[in-house]
Amino acid sequence: MMLSELSRFGLDPFLKMRHMQDDMNRLLSGLGTATAQAFPPINLWLGENSVVVTAELPGLSCDDVDVTVREDTLTLQGKREPKVEGENAAWHRRERAYGSFSRSVQLPFRVDPDQVQARFADGRLEIELQRPEADRPKKIQIKAA
Template sequence: MLHPLTLYRADPFALLRRFGETLDRMPFGTSAPAFPPLNLWQNEAAVAIVAEVPGVAPEDIEITAKDDVLTITGQRRPPDMPEGAVWHRRERAFGRFTRIVRLPFAVDPSQVEARFANGVLTIALQRPEDQRPRRIEIKAG
């Protein structure tokens, strides 16, 4: 079996190329994905938001709506670890989070409904009746 450094002695630039390939795979200059990830869609009467919040209890989530801004704050708590346990791999983030979403129109906070099931938060925000687009009738003559 060849010693790992044998390759680098034969090609002095192999180590440099390998280092460059490693750097290319690293996520420099990118931020962590927003949490919670969400989808938003709208029609003339409402906006619907579906956010994935696995591992978060409903009582650890707070939703506020004011004008055209929705704020989702909460906390994903770390699991209870047995005494003396050491992380082998830790890919899931824990701690407080805030997600601020600018809505396509101002909403009436009293007309917001939120439901939570299986780690998915669904929020329906009604557009005030007086702000809904109205079709204007065109009169002849």
């Protein structure tokens, strides 16, 4: 079977190779640096006139997080306190980081700070940010000459 025939049937002979390359890139990206992964992890969805950002904040409440927006930059700040254990407790493994955090994300366009909605439930923060009306693309009508 030729390559074009495989693709036509939805079979990608290079898919496994791309997965291996992604795995190697992830593995090698952590070498030589002692920095922690950015916290909190976020996802960003782009709409026509808005953007939605979600952040995973396990163990925190909405009172533990500050959200600020300026022009095209969203900043999440807060502090994660460690869970207090008994005097005789000895950690075998402790992977969850504690302390202050700050994460700034540049958005794809300026946002209207008066049109921001933030919701927090079950350790998940969702922020919807609207593009100002003046910055939205406008369709220009073409007149016949």
